[in-house]
Amino acid sequence: MALDKPYKDIPGTTIFDAEQARKGYHLNQFCMSLMKRENRERFKSNERTYLDEWPMTEEQKLAVLARDLNRCIELGGNIYFLAKIGATDGKSFQYMAASMTGMTQEEYARMMLQGGRAPEGKRRIDETR
Amino acid sequence: MAHITASVYTSHVPAIGAALDHGKTNEPYWQPVFAGYETSKQWMKQNTPDVIFLVYNDHASAFNLDMIPTFALGCAAEFKPADEGWGPRPVPLVKGHSELAAHIAHSVIQDDFDLTIVNRMDVDHGLTVPLSLMFGQPAQWPCPVIPFAVNVVQYPVPSGRRCFALGSAIRKAVELFDEPLDVQIWGTGGMSHQLQGPRAGLINREWDNRFLDRLIAEPEALAATPHIEYVREAGSEGIELVMWLIARGAMNAAPPDVVHRFYHVPASNTAVGHLILENRR
Numbered sequence: 079m080a081l082d083k084p085y086k087d088i089p090g091t092t093i094f095d096a097e098q099a100r101k102g103y104h105l106n107q108f109c110m111s112l113m114k115r116e117n118r119e120r121f122k123s124n125e126r127t128y129l130d131e132w133p134m135t136e137e138q139k140l141a142v143l144a145r146d147l148n149r150c151i152e153l154g155g156n157i158y159f160l161a162k163i164g165a166t167d168g169k170s171f172q173y174m175a176a177s178m179t180g181m182t183q184e185e186y187a188r189m190m191l192q193g194g195r196a197p198e199g200k201r202r203i204d205e206t207r
Numbered sequence: 208m209a210h211i212t213a214s215v216y217t218s219h220v221p222a223i224g225a226a227l228d229h230g231k232t233n234e235p236y237w238q239p240v241f242a243g244y245e246t247s248k249q250w251m252k253q254n255t256p257d258v259i260f261l262v263y264n265d266h267a268s269a270f271n272l273d274m275i276p277t278f279a280l281g282c283a284a285e286f287k288p289a290d291e292g293w294g295p296r297p298v299p300l301v302k303g304h305s306e307l308a309a310h311i312a313h314s315v316i317q318d319d320f321d322l323t324i325v326n327r328m329d330v331d332h333g334l335t336v337p338l339s340l341m342f343g344q345p346a347q348w349p350c351p352v353i354p355f356a357v358n359v360v361q362y363p364v365p366s367g368r369r370c371f372a373l374g375s376a377i378r379k380a381v382e383l384f385d386e387p388l389d390v391q392i393w394g395t396g397g398m399s400h401q402l403q404g405p406r407a408g409l410i411n412r413e414w415d416n417r418f419l420d421r422l423i424a425e426p427e428a429l430a431a432t433p434h435i436e437y438v439r440e441a442g443s444e445g446i447e448l449v450m451w452l453i454a455r456g457a458m459n460a461a462p463p464d465v466v467h468r469f470y471h472v473p474a475s476n477t478a479v480g481h482l483i484l485e486n487r488r
């Protein structure tokens with residue numbers, strides 16, 4: 079019998095569960111390595127070489143190089159770990175959040191000031207309004 | 208014997224810490240957030256406890272994916288503010304209370320909660336932002352703090368019901384401690400927010416306020432809320448709110464006095480919620 083994962087039907091949301099964590103272990107630990115200054119410097123000097131030191135999948139490496147956070151999450155990344163890439167790039171968390179929504183940082187910041195993204199129509203994939 | 212006298216609930220948004228550390232508290236964006244904690248800082252001065260038991264979560268700072276404890280109790284004498292990639296926050300070292308922490312570990316584990324005991328751990332914004340909000344920027348924190356880190360990052364996280372029951376076991380443990388200590392328990396994180404994916408930025412003001420109402424009036428019923436409701440209604444990171452139930456579960460069964468209530472949107476990506484509840488004497 080399958081495990082109950084009722085969160086699979088929430089739009090635009092990937093829950094970081096044990097299955098995702100298993101897929102993303104090396105990707106997330108690569109991110110964690112960027113907590114050290116010397117690693118950030120080595121990564122910045124040659125990203126591909128640094129990534130090749132990690133047993134990550136090619137898809138994960140390409141997603142990191144493209145800074146495609148949604149793809150990273152799909153491949154097992156977790157946002158708290160992925161945020162270390164943003165910190166290495168000197169980007170704010172709000173910049174990273176906006177990049178996942180297809181909005182510019184200004185549009186995203188304005189949405190937040192106006193009360194954030196409303197839950198209406200965003201609770202279930204099949205929710206119709 | 209020791210007593211839990213009050214509980215404090217607050218969001219622990221990292222940007223709040225950054226705003227404070229960089230002197231931005233009077234900027235129009237941040238002013239309403241800090242204004243909401245003015246009453247709290249006054250109350251804190253008059254009600255500084257002997258120890259704070261602070262429930263929070265680590266955000267890939269002290270713990271990475273090598274080990275993921277569900278409930279980690281900090282038993283060390285001191286805890287350093289973590290470097291989260293931007294350098295450690297310029298806040299005081301956190302002094303622990305090893306004797307009370309070890310006592311709580313003993314009691315709570317005997318009550319069937321399998322805690323992880325941590326004797327070395329850096330503490331990140333999840334713990335230090337609530338201290339900054341409640342105490343401002345002192346040279347030393349005014350009292351010892353026992354950090355209690357809950358896994359709310361990798362699912363499944365502990366259920367609300369489990370958290371509430373754990374709170375009750377913590378209260379029992381505190382009351383079995385022989386010194387007459389005044390102990391506060393703080394529950395942190397939340398409120399509604401989602402930091403990932405195309406749905407990032409989700410805020411649910413109505414759900415958050417209902418959560419605050421029920422946390423005050425019917426916490427045990429609130430604790431039965433399934434995870435899926437948090438995620439659907441309050442965003443994938445809104446699940447942090449289960450940690451508030453640990454603090455609430457540690458309060459007496461009699462209705463508490465509501466000292467302060469505050470709610471504000473936004474702080475960066477997040478809805479800020481805050482409550483102070485006192486046990487009636």
